[in-house]
Structures are given as C-alpha cells and as structure tokens.
Amino acid sequence: xxxxxxxxxxxxxxxxxxxxxxxxxxxxxxxxxxxxxxxxxxxxxxxxxxxxxxxxxxxxxxxxxxxxxxxxxxxxxxxxxxxxxxxxxxxxxxxxxxxxxxxxxxxxxxxxxxxx
Amino acid sequence: xxxxxxxxxxxxxxxxxxxxxxxxxxxxxxxxxxxxxxxxxxxxxxxxxxxxxxxxxxxxxxxxxxxxxxxxxxxxxxxxxxxxxxxxxxxxxxxxxxxxxxxxxxxxxxxxx
Numbered sequence: 001x002x003x004x005x006x007x008x009x010x011x012x013x014x015x016x017x018x019x020x021x022x023x024x025x026x027x028x029x030x031x032x033x034x035x036x037x038x039x040x041x042x043x044x045x046x047x048x049x050x051x052x053x054x055x056x057x058x059x060x061x062x063x064x065x066x067x068x069x070x071x072x073x074x075x076x077x078x079x080x081x082x083x084x085x086x087x088x089x090x091x092x093x094x095x096x097x098x099x100x101x102x103x104x105x106x107x108x109x110x111x112x113x114x115x116x
Numbered sequence: 117x118x119x120x121x122x123x124x125x126x127x128x129x130x131x132x133x134x135x136x137x138x139x140x141x142x143x144x145x146x147x148x149x150x151x152x153x154x155x156x157x158x159x160x161x162x163x164x165x166x167x168x169x170x171x172x173x174x175x176x177x178x179x180x181x182x183x184x185x186x187x188x189x190x191x192x193x194x195x196x197x198x199x200x201x202x203x204x205x206x207x208x209x210x211x212x213x214x215x216x217x218x219x220x221x222x223x224x225x226x227x228x229x
Contacts, residue, residue: 009156033215045159045206045220052215091158095215103174104149104218106158 002027004094006107013082014115021077021110023092032096034068034075035104039089051075082114119143120221122207128227129197137192137224139207146212148190150182153204165190166212197228
C-alpha cells in the first residue's frame with residue numbers, strides 16, 4: 001500500500017541554519033510522483049515541487065533543494081540559510097500512476113520553526 | 117482574485133445540523149477534490165470528481181456527500197454534523213492531463229459543537 005512517512009514532527013532552528021526535512025515513501029508502482037507543499041501560518045497550501053519516479057536528478061531552486069533517492073525511497077527537502085519566513089508546516093505527498101485516480105497521499109507534515 | 121475560493125472560511129455549527137461547504141474555481145480544471153486536515157494526521161481525501169458526471173469516494177467519505185454543480189463548482193455537505201468532523205477542509209483542483217500539482221483553496225475551518 002502507498003504510504004508517506006515524515007518522521008520529524010517538529011524542527012526548530014535559528015535563522016541562517018540549514019535544515020533538512022525527511023520524507024520516506026512506500027509504493028508498489030514503478031511510475032509515481034512526489035510532491036512537497038508548504039503550509040504557512042496563514043493556512044493555505046502552497047505547491048513547491050513535483051518529481052516523477054524516472055527523474056532522480058536533484059533540484060535546486062534558490063535556497064531550496066530536493067534530494068530524490070529511489071534506492072532508499074526518500075525525497076528529502078533542504079532549506080539553506082533558513083529565514084523566519086520559512087516557518088511553516090511542510091507536507092510531502094505521493095501520487096501513483098497505476099490507479100489513475102491521482103489521489104495524493106500526504107505525510108503527516110513537519111512543522112518548521114525558524115527563530116531570529 | 118484567487119483561482120480557488122471556498123465559502124465560508126470559518127463556520128461554527130451544532131451537532132445534528134446540515135452544513136454545506138462550497139468551492140469554486142476559475143482555473144478551468146476538470147478535476148476537483150475535497151480534503152480534511154486534522155492535527156497530526158495530514159490531509160485525507162474525502163471525495164474527488166474527474167468531471168461533472170464522475171464523482172468518487174475517497175478514503176474517509178462516511179458522513180459526507182458532494183455535488184458537482186458545474187465544472188467550476190464542487191460542494192461538500194455534512195448531512196448531520198458531529199463533533200469529530202471538526203477540522204480544516206480544503207478544496208483542490210487539478211488539470212486533467214498528466215500528474216500535475218493540485219491547487220488548493222484557502223480552507224474552511226469548521227467547528228461542530
């Protein structure tokens with residue numbers, strides 16, 4: 001069965017520290033998609049990235065980077081030089097292609113607090 | 117204007133009352149979804165719709181019903197609200213082709229007393 005695990009419930013860092021949010025997934029499908037969403041204190045969900053199972057290249061977008069490793073079923077998210085505005089709950093999610101339902105299976109989220 | 121809107125944004129109701137949460141989108145997407153978010157549980161899918169005539173149950177549909185009135189509108193109803201339906205509810209849309217990201221509305225915070 002498909003499952004997404006975000007073992008870190010809450011992380012606290014001081015501004016300018018680097019922080020990595022872990023995401024481990026389980027799937028029986030060979031074709032799947034992984035996502036990260038950000039939920040700031042205001043409550044909305046903001047899409048950050050999508051990655052398909054055939055593309056294992058790491059991606060960098062400004063201070064954000066993602067490390068996708070199929071061998072360990074992980075899709076980790078790193079924020080470099082964190083800022084107070086990065087404080088939010090971050091969700092990792094999985095969508096399997098085989099069922100054609102495109103349901104998103106969410107992890108339970110990691111709350112990141114960045115202190116000045 | 118926001119692409120995905122939800123009304124109301126906040127609602128307090130009593131046990132046994134019927135309540136409807138509404139979602140509208142201007143993105144022109146065929147696919148629409150309702151999720152609920154509970155602390156420590158992430159988001160869970162209640163119902164989803166691929167088009168006006170195609171509505172499907174998600175993992176936690178008991179106690180809920182939906183109506184897809186048009187491509188742009190997808191409503192969630194609680195026929196007889198109970199306290200454990202207190203949660204944050206999100207509507208989302210997605211373009212039909214491929215596995216693109218879902219776009220979420222701002223959420224409706226529902227409290228059932």
